[in-house]
Amino acid sequence: MKYILMMNTMKAGHGVPAWPKKDLQAHIGFMMSINKELHGRGELVSAEGLAFPDQAKLIRADKDGQPVTDGIFPESKEFLAGFWIIDVDSPQRAYEIAATVSAAPGPGGAPLNMPIEVRQVMSGPPPDML
Amino acid sequence: MKYILLMSGTRAGVEAYHAWPKQDINAHMAVLHGINQDLAASGEFVATQGLSGPKEAKVVRGEKNGLPVTDGIFPESKEFLLGYWIVDVANAERAYAIAGRISAVSLNMPIEVRQFATHEAKS
Numbered sequence: 001m002k003y004i005l006m007m008n009t010m011k012a013g014h015g016v017p018a019w020p021k022k023d024l025q026a027h028i029g030f031m032m033s034i035n036k037e038l039h040g041r042g043e044l045v046s047a048e049g050l051a052f053p054d055q056a057k058l059i060r061a062d063k064d065g066q067p068v069t070d071g072i073f074p075e076s077k078e079f080l081a082g083f084w085i086i087d088v089d090s091p092q093r094a095y096e097i098a099a100t101v102s103a104a105p106g107p108g109g110a111p112l113n114m115p116i117e118v119r120q121v122m123s124g125p126p127p128d129m130l
Numbered sequence: 131m132k133y134i135l136l137m138s139g140t141r142a143g144v145e146a147y148h149a150w151p152k153q154d155i156n157a158h159m160a161v162l163h164g165i166n167q168d169l170a171a172s173g174e175f176v177a178t179q180g181l182s183g184p185k186e187a188k189v190v191r192g193e194k195n196g197l198p199v200t201d202g203i204f205p206e207s208k209e210f211l212l213g214y215w216i217v218d219v220a221n222a223e224r225a226y227a228i229a230g231r232i233s234a235v236s237l238n239m240p241i242e243v244r245q246f247a248t249h250e251a252k253s
Contacts, residue, residue, distance in 0.1 A: 004181065005190075006211065046177075050134065051245040057222075058240045059135075059229035067230025070240075080136065080211070080244065085179075095190050095198040103192030111196075115189045118200075119211065120182040 002045065002087050002121035003094040005101060007114065008078040009053075019107050026105050034100060038086060043097070045085035053079040085121065094118050132176065132218050133225040135232065136242040138209040141184045161235040169217060169228065176216035184210040 019027070038044035056079065058070045073079075084101065088094050098118050103111040139147075147155075169175035187210060188200045204210075215232070219225050222245070229241040 002179075004179070004211075048132075048134070049247040051247045055245060057226065057243045059226050059233055059243055060238050060240050061230040061234030065230065065234040067226040067233070069226055078209075080134075082247075091188075095188065095200055098190035099192035099196060099198030101192075102190060102198075103196050111192060111194075113191050113193075115191050115201075118188045118190050120186060122180045122182050 001089070001091070001094075002085060002123075003091070004119050004121055005084040005086065005094070005098050006117040006119070007081045007083065007101065008117065009081040010076070010078060023105070023107050023109065026109060030104050031101075034097075034104075035084075038084070038097065043086050043088050043093075045087050047082070047084045049082040050080055091118075091120075131221065131225075132216060132246040133222070134244050134246065135215040135217065135225070135229045136244065137212045137214065137232070137236065137239060138242065139212050139239070140207065140209055141204075142206075144183055144210070144212070158235065162232070165228075165231055165235075166215075169215075174217045174219050174224075174228070176218050178213065178215045180213040181211055184208075 098116040
């Protein structure tokens with residue numbers, strides 16, 4: 001069963017670079033060790049961090065099908081900061097991994113306990129729609 | 131340059147889509163499938179996935195002892211990720227063009243385009 005674990009952030013709340021350097025290093029080191037561990041267990045499909053929200057663009061097609069870019073997002077919007085795609089035996093295992101990621105160290109090494117959205121990845125469209 | 135194109139929608143939007151006539155859903159899926167094939171042919175395709183519906187979404191936090199706490203309650207207005215495409219393209223404009231094509235066949239839905247933070251990940 002494939003799951004995606006999504007770490008979201010508010011536009012105003014992406015204050016990661018303002019942490020002391022050693023706290024940032026501890027945070028990144030923690031994330032890297034989780035990825036290594038998941039890879040070792042054969043559960044990691046992919047993990048990526050995304051560029052900050054100030055570079056995000058919203059695209060719509062106009063009448064001619066041409067892209068129209070719009071970088072304006074509501075202040076309250078949540079942005080995807082990064083994600084993990086994992087292949088695990090049960091939803092419980094996905095939640096367990098999400099909790100580990102949630103507890104990544106923040107400033108002063110205290111666990112962040114940030115919310116992680118867990119969604120199953122579909123292997124294809126629902127059969128009743130084909 | 132790798133980009134992720136994110137298609138999001140609300141619970142109401144997902145329910146409206148599920149109520150489309152089957153032939154319209156099939157036609158929509160076929161066009162998206164064609165876009166994937168074009169991207170594969172141009173060497174720009176990395177991955178695409180659809181996600182299961184918002185009903186099954188959970189939010190997890192670690193407790194003090196690191197055990198998972200799940201919570202399935204989301205505000206009605208929350209946007210859920212419906213699916214994504216990861217593309218490897220020469221520039222941002224090309225990523226926008228692909229997003230525009232997907233938008234055009236999906237009710238002109240807005241598609242969020244985000245670059246991968248490759249430099250930060252490697253530092």
